[in-house]
Amino acid sequence: MNILEIFTTIVQIDSESGNEEKISVFIQNFLAQRNIEFSQEKEFQIIAKIPAKNKNISEIKKLMFCAHMDTVSPGKNIEIIIDKNGKITSSGNTILGADNKASLANMLLLIDKISKNEIENHHQLEFVFTTKEEIDEPAVYKLNIESLQSELGFIFDKANEENINTVVSVASSISDFTVELKGKGAHASTPERAINALEMLISFVSELKLGNCYPNSTLNIGVINGGEATNTVPSVIHLAGDFRSESPEYMKKIEEDLRRAQMKVLSAKKFKDANIDINIIIYCKGYTHNVNSPAFKNLEKIYSQLGYDGIKVLKTQSGSDASCFMNHRLNVIETFCLNDGCFEVHTVKEWTTIENLEKLQEIMQKIVKYW
Template sequence: MIQRERLIEEFMELVRVDSETGDEAAISEVLKAKFGAFGLTVEEDEAAQATGHGANNLFVTLPASEGVFGPTIFFTSHMDTVRPGKGIQPRLDGDGYLRSDGTTILGSDDKAGLAAMLEALRVLKETGARHGEVQFVITVGEESGLAGARALDRSKLRAEFGYALDSNGEIGGIATSAPGQAKIRIEVTGRSAHAGVNPEDGISAIQVASKAIARMPLGRIDHETTANIGRFEGGGATNVVCDSALLLAEARSADRAKLERQIEAMRQAAESAAAEFGAAAKLEATHLYPSYKHSDDSPVVQAAAEAIRAIGLQPRTFPSGGGSDANIFNGFGVPTVNLAIGYEHIHTTKEQLKADDLVRTAELVKAIIERAASR
């Protein structure tokens, strides 16, 4: 009962609204109007003030049908996109894929999730299908390190468990685990000197930082842990021994203890290299979000698996290597998994989405809502 053409048109309407992360004001107003048109109250928190982003997080509640007392569930998608995301011109190509004109991203990450929510809600209203209470939580700043979710007002979230519509992969995939992440900043301080006259009096911060990197365990540490140096800054004129360098890095792990050990290993590498050369090194680590892990027989996973089978697909669980708003909701104590919704090549101008997968995502949202009412 999902109306394909209507859904595709709404998706295209949403992606045409500029909403690069940090500039969410326009898309927020569109979403408030769309959810409000169903007669639902849209609440906001104060995330904009906390994050500096263009809008607040939105909380929309669909009251339960009379006589339905099942669990309250929620769905979440984010309203922001990555860059370049201004002036998106979506199209449906002959091979069944939705794409941009190639000069921008498409924005299916995560407006496919938003469109699927709206279509599922519209069909529920049209058919009068019985359902329990459902919350739709729309966040800002997901593409800016989960900024909106991190600033979310937990008191407005009433759901017992829920689903993020924000993973790549074929429909039917359920990301049952994801790592926590720490951002790492390492400052190395050496001593300047003239590189041609008296270089022996200097201590090159670049050289020390390079030695530190060489001593760090990086890349794939084990099946649960990764680490990466993303930026190396320092120096200026070639005739000056560089006296300061900056490393920006990250570490991720599904196991908090392993994450702490990785951070400590990077700290020791930096400090030992600094000590060897008579320099100084300072490492600061900031935990952005926690890890999560759910077993295949947990209620949140089982409800999704039942709904996936109901729409004629096979459920499959997998571990994610990246973070999403699902990490934050799990950190709030609300069991949440991330559902694959089919988008491909996200964060690039080659981004694409099968129209059939957009339809299946809406079918899946509707199926989860209906099955939650009968649990």
Template sequence: MNVPLMLHYTVQNRFLKYVTIDTQSDPESKTTPSTEKQKNLGQLLVAELLEIGLQDAHLDGYGYVYATIPANTTKAVPVICFCSHMDTSPDCSGEHVKPIIHQNYQGQDLILPDGPAVVIRLNEHPDLQYQIGNDVITASGTTLLGADNKAGLAAIVDACKQLIDHPEIKHGKIKILFTPDEEIGRGVDKADMQKLGADFGYTIDGESAGTIENETFSADGARLTIKGVSTHPGFAKGKMQSAIKIAGKILAALPLNLSPENTSGKEGFIHPVSVNGHVEEATIDFIIRDFEDEKLQAHAAVIRQVTGNVLKDFPDASFTIQISQQYRNMKQVFDQHPQVTEYGIEAIRRAGLGPRLRSIRGGTDGSRLSFMGLPCPNIFAGEHAFHSKQEWVSVQDMQKSVDTIVHLCSIWEEKS
């Protein structure tokens, strides 16, 4: 059945509250969560879910929030999970976020008051053309907004309230999972899949209204270690072979057509993310991305070939390369469970939007959850310009995300 036409949305107020809580994760931390402050938001989310009526809502010691909406149907319906992450990116400050609502947006460039040089221009953010008459939320110009992924959190919590307030909307058991540390690649490291007990899921962490994503990059990490020859610099002629300089030559020799700044669509890349070392030894850490697993191996071979060619000029130097699997294209899982994507498309259509099936040039918690037994495509939350001071979201897009979640619950019950 369709959601009642006049829902009393709470998503805006929830979102405005969530973004003021600093939840930035830390890739250098060895703890889970990587920053204790993520639990501050987790505690608030638990309180709100309990207030709505999700009686088992709780925060565990690792910073994960779990909750359940019991089924209100006699049908045997698969258990569906909705997941969003609580942390914000380390790429841009998330402290002292001051959200601003630009009501009844009319296509103008948005100048942010605390950072006048930070301008959200219509010609640089083409999705703004679809927001005419909507209420656009930004930060004030000195921080990111946190719509990635607090828009998803707010949409899920609001959807929980709608389902509790409207028992005429029939659904099976619904599970809620809010994760820490997604932005640093550890979002489901400590997720208790047995406790979660879901059959299928949806991350609510996508961009434009109407989009659903069932394909991601496959991803590997590569660590290249270069062994040089160190001697006293005053007596180094003909002897020293600096690992630092070798590293520089390797980076300069990488193919430009395999760099992220020169690729788009279904093209993969090799991306050096850090360089460390001294004369005797240096390391370069890469991320390798492509939509086909076999191409990851080809990209790793390019690193080996380039390094080998450079080292021909440094006969006493050597190298090793270590490849580590990070995640795989989740479409491999959805090919076995097409209904998960099909129901998502139908829910978006029922919410009054034109569904758009997309691929992600990146990964989500859903990438790994899908290979942990929980097929989990990604549904839009309305977030844009992630990880930057230009981040924005519209209230109306978040409301459509709420509608989509509620429709999904109804569709799974109908189809069972």
């Protein structure tokens, strides 16, 4: 069994967010066949545990690897194409699903090698397989995280970076929001009888700074829905979006900006009988690693021993399951979000390479044996 065989197998198991049962069952069978202890968690999630083999290891560490089983759309009936240079893509009609199945496949290969005693010495290991990471309510928050014993975690889920030795040092907080602008409908021939929800929308958005609203902070409206017919004045319009920032202060300011825009619109005389409801949902809290910590320095050492020029640190406004483990109120696990060797993710042009898949396996094996 090699990494390409496992990767192509799981990529062809459809697992768009919210439809992960098939791949979860596949992984559970994979673990059972190798006599690996595991528990099925809520939302088809899985926690697997492997005790340490401590020959020649002076101090046993407790380490976690995590990957999400779901993909974005379009992710059904994926056809894999591998060119003569080892570049792996889909046919162009779907995503490839390398996000996050490149990491997922490497975790399974690592488990397979350990079960066959091909890796003689390793630390105590926990493997976490999550679902719904790609949508607004990631299932990782429903895991029985208190059952995990790990001190450190590794998630290979940072894409689109040229250097495989990249790690996220600062991740932004992300909040989603919905807005309902409710006016009063009327026939298009009698607009004076209406409270036009579209006019409310225009006024609301004009009070906001979209895009890069504050330093290292963004505000975006991604969904707009409304109207009933071409010959009616729209009575209700719904918006949905998100805002992100490294700074808790700016996260608070953006929320205040949304509330201020709400009050400004409703204070206008023509909208006095209208209503605006805003709902804000925390997607994930940000985190900052101490790049001078022993764990960070050890990670740098691991990559250096593999021939890389240490590690490259970066800030990101993208979310990952790492935020949950870094901010859990009962069981904080210092978790690194690392490069997964994938590019153009969330598009039908997504790609990775056989070489990058093999590099991830090399890095994972180095961590479990020599951390």
